[in-house]
Amino acid sequence: AQSVTQLDSHVSVSEGTPVLLRCNYSSSYSPSLFWYVQHPNKGLQLLLKYTSAATLVKGINGFEAEFKKSETSFHLTKPSAHMSDAAEYFCVVSDNDYKLSFGAGTTVTVRA
Amino acid sequence: DTAVSQTPKYLVTQMGNDKSIKCEQNLGHDTMYWYKQDSKKFLKIMFSYNNKELIINETVPNRFSPKSPDKAHLNLHINSLELGDSAVYFCASSQGSFTFGSGTRLTVV
Numbered sequence: 745a746q747s748v749t750q751l752d753s754h755v756s757v758s759e760g761t762p763v764l765l766r767c768n769y770s771s772s773y774s775p776s777l778f779w780y781v782q783h784p785n786k787g788l789q790l791l792l793k794y795t796s797a798a799t800l801v802k803g804i805n806g807f808e809a810e811f812k813k814s815e816t817s818f819h820l821t822k823p824s825a826h827m828s829d830a831a832e833y834f835c836v837v838s839d840n841d842y843k844l845s846f847g848a849g850t851t852v853t854v855r856a
Numbered sequence: 857d858t859a860v861s862q863t864p865k866y867l868v869t870q871m872g873n874d875k876s877i878k879c880e881q882n883l884g885h886d887t888m889y890w891y892k893q894d895s896k897k898f899l900k901i902m903f904s905y906n907n908k909e910l911i912i913n914e915t916v917p918n919r920f921s922p923k924s925p926d927k928a929h930l931n932l933h934i935n936s937l938e939l940g941d942s943a944v945y946f947c948a949s950s951q952g953s954f955t956f957g958s959g960t961r962l963t964v965v
Contacts, residue, residue: 778954782897787958788946795952832897842887842911844954846899 746771746839750847757825758855765820765850767835777818778836778844779809788834794818805829830854859883862947862957869937870965877932877960879947886951887911888930890922893944893959902945905930937964 751766769775779791792803799811809820818835835847860881869875881888889912890902904912908924919935934941942964947957 780956788899788956790954793953834899838954842904842906842950843901844889844891845901849897 746775746837746843746845748835748837748845748847750833750835750850752850753848754851754853756853756855759827760824763820763822763825763829763852765833765835765852767818767820767847768816769818769835769837770816771837771839773839776838777809777811778838779803779807779818779820780834780836782832782834782849784831791820791833825852825854827854827856859955860947860949860957862945862960864960865958866961866963868963868965871937871939873937874933874935875937875962876934877945877947877962879930879932879957881928881947881949881955883949883951883955885949885955886927887949888924888927889948889950889954890930890932891946891948891956893946895943899946903930903932934962937962939964 747770749768757763777794780788781791782788791807792801794801794811802808807822833850836844838844863878887906889904891899893899901914902916903922905924907927921933923931944959944961946959
C-alpha cells in the first residue's frame with residue numbers, strides 16, 4: 745500500500761526567503777514520487793518527479809526535491825520564494841503506473 | 857493545444873438531476889483517470905481506465921458511471937446527484953507521467 749504524509753498543512757514565508765515543504769511517504773515498492781502545484785481555482789501542474797534516477801530532482805520555477813530512502817522523505821525546497829509561489833502543493837506517490845496517492849496538501853502563503 | 861481537456865469547467869445543478877462531464881486527451885496516453893477533490897482540497901482517485909478497460913474503481917457509488925468510447929476519451933456520468941457530490945473533478949491521463957485537466961467544479965444545490 746502507498747501513502748503520503750505532508751507534515752505541514754500551512755507554510756508562510758517572506759518573499760525572497762527559502763521555502764521548505766516536508767513530505768514523508770510509505771510504499772511497498774520502489775516508488776515514483778511527484779510534487780504538484782495548484783494555484784487558486786486552477787488545475788494541477790507537475791513541478792517535478794523522482795523515478796529512481798538522481799536523488800536530487802530539479803523542477804520548474806526553481807524548485808527541487810531530494811529523495812532520501814533511509815528517511816522515506818521527499819522534501820520540496822526553493823531558495824528564494826516569489827509572490828507567485830503562493831499556492832497549494834501536493835506530494836504524490838505512485839507504486840505503479842495506474843494509481844497516484846495524494847498527500848493532504850500544504851498551503852503556501854508568501855508575505856511581501 | 858490543450859493536452860487534457862474537460863468540459864464543462866463549471867456545472868451547477870439541482871439535487872436528483874443526471875449530469876455528464878467529458879474528458880479528452882490528445883497525448884496518445886493509454887491510461888485515463890477521474891479524481892475527486894473535496895472542499896478540503898483532498899484528492900482521491902475514483903476510476904482508472906487502461907485502453908478502454910476499467911482497472912481501478914475505488915468504491916465509488918454506482919451512481920457514478922465512467923464511459924470510455926476510445927482510449928482518448930473518458931467521460932463521467934452521474935445519476936441522481938446529491939449535495940455531497942459537490943466537488944472539483946479532475947480528469948488525467950498517463951503513460952509514465954501524469955497530466956491533469958483543469959478541473960470541473962460541480963455544485964449541487
